Amino acid sequence: MLTIATWNVNSLNVRLPQVLDWLRDQQPDILALQETKLSDADFPTLAIANAGYQTVFAGQKTYNGVAILSRLPASAIVTDLPGLHDPQRRVLGATVAGVRVLNLYVPNGQAVGSDKYAYKLAWLEKLHDWLRAEQAAHPHLVALGDFNIAPEDRDVHDPAAWTGQILCSARERAAFQRLLDLGLRDSFRLFEQEERSFSWWDYRAAAFRRNLGLRIDHILASPALAETCTACMVDKAPRRRERPSDHAPVIARFNLDPT
């Protein structure tokens, strides 16, 4: 059994106690973090090691920043999309326990038509080409993280209000579908799920209490890995805590022995 999870923590500095609690409670084999907002020099390697996890990271002060926490060591580490020389630390690839793990913090895009939207779409193009190459080299692969895309209307609390908006626009959804067209499977949709299942809720307007969310955090599995997937769920418990991240962790379990 291999458990792989993703969590946008919106500042690891603030959320470290919650992450340590969550590691203790859930004991994932692999946890991909986004928005650590820490330079590499400030990464809390020791506290995480004391919890039983090794760490690799691609850090950035104030914005972005990604990390992979794992029971077993990580190798073949990559921190950039090929062909995209980007100071923003949004990508971390590593091989752990025989699985190629690609941790992604897809650009938010801010607003449809903005410069950041164009950057997001260009980024997703580069991601597509990279995932195709990585999948060819690694039969057991997960591409997981904060995709900042709600793939379908059922992933949106109010589809009418969000139609054409950022995180839901047709071009973003088409880019996401192109990733699925590579053969990747959305682990969450391999199983029956509650209606109105989301992974992110705005801090404003009591959105979490009212379940006004979007499902934008995903665990995409290669075909061979998806065959072994036994469960995928959102863990809303951390979102209920005081001073939470605006995202909840997503967990997938695989009937696979670590190698």
Added chain:
DNA sequence: ATGGTGGCGCGGCCA
């Protein structure tokens, strides 16, 4: 109510 909250870091950006 064209807002609201939170993180970073101390004004304004980003989400």
